[in-house]
Amino acid sequence: MEKIRCDWSTKDSIYIAYHDNEWGVPLHDDQKLFEFLILETFQAGLSWITVLRKRNNFRKAFDYFDYKKVALYGEDKIQELLLDAGIIRNKLKVRAAISNARAFMQIQKEYGSFDKYIWGFVGGKPLQNNRKTMSEITPTTKISDKLSKDLKKKGFKFVGSTVVYALMQATGMVNDHVESCFRFKGLKNNN
Numbered sequence: 001m002e003k004i005r006c007d008w009s010t011k012d013s014i015y016i017a018y019h020d021n022e023w024g025v026p027l028h029d030d031q032k033l034f035e036f037l038i039l040e041t042f043q044a045g046l047s048w049i050t051v052l053r054k055r056n057n058f059r060k061a062f063d064y065f066d067y068k069k070v071a072l073y074g075e076d077k078i079q080e081l082l083l084d085a086g087i088i089r090n091k092l093k094v095r096a097a098i099s100n101a102r103a104f105m106q107i108q109k110e111y112g113s114f115d116k117y118i119w120g121f122v123g124g125k126p127l128q129n130n131r132k133t134m135s136e137i138t139p140t141t142k143i144s145d146k147l148s149k150d151l152k153k154k155g156f157k158f159v160g161s162t163v164v165y166a167l168m169q170a171t172g173m174v175n176d177h178v179e180s181c182f183r184f185k186g187l188k189n190n191n
Contacts, residue, residue, distance in 0.1 A: 057086030
């Protein structure tokens with residue numbers, strides 16, 4: 001019997017693997033949270049599949065998302081990144097990745113970890129939505145609005161509410177798998 005998945009994930013093998021193994025799984029590792037933060041900001045205005053297809057290139061280009069290294073990038077590295085055809089070469093997003101790394105580290109100093117900070121917006125455990133269809137999933141929520149506003153206040157860029165909600169979904173802060181999806185119950189029962 002074939003597994004039932006969220007509609008968006010069935011179009012491509014990369015999507016299927018991402019959906020089945022990562023999307024919606026609660027993530028508490030600062031390094032991985034930074035990776036998703038950067039990938040989601042580069043995705044702004046583009047298709048997520050574009051980012052997933054370039055993910056390994058992003059890892060190599062951005063020192064495997066070592067935020068301490070990214071925070072130190074200077075003009076030479078920015079120019080190198082802008083010439084790298086393996087990633088999305090958007091000057092504003094490249095510069096935002098660097099400033100976001102610095103803001104990320106500032107949050108770590110202030111809260112002890114980025115994980116503690118960001119998960120505080122959902123009370124430390126995933127929000128469980130009960131969506132019957134993909135059309136019920138909104139691109140933003142009051143929580144993503146609040147988190148977006150706070151991130152911007154703390155110096156982050158490319159963190160509008162839609163990007164932030166996508167980050168929340170990706171890192172398991174919210175379970176937005178539809179009820180018929182095989183991942184829905186597994187994630188709901190493990191949180």
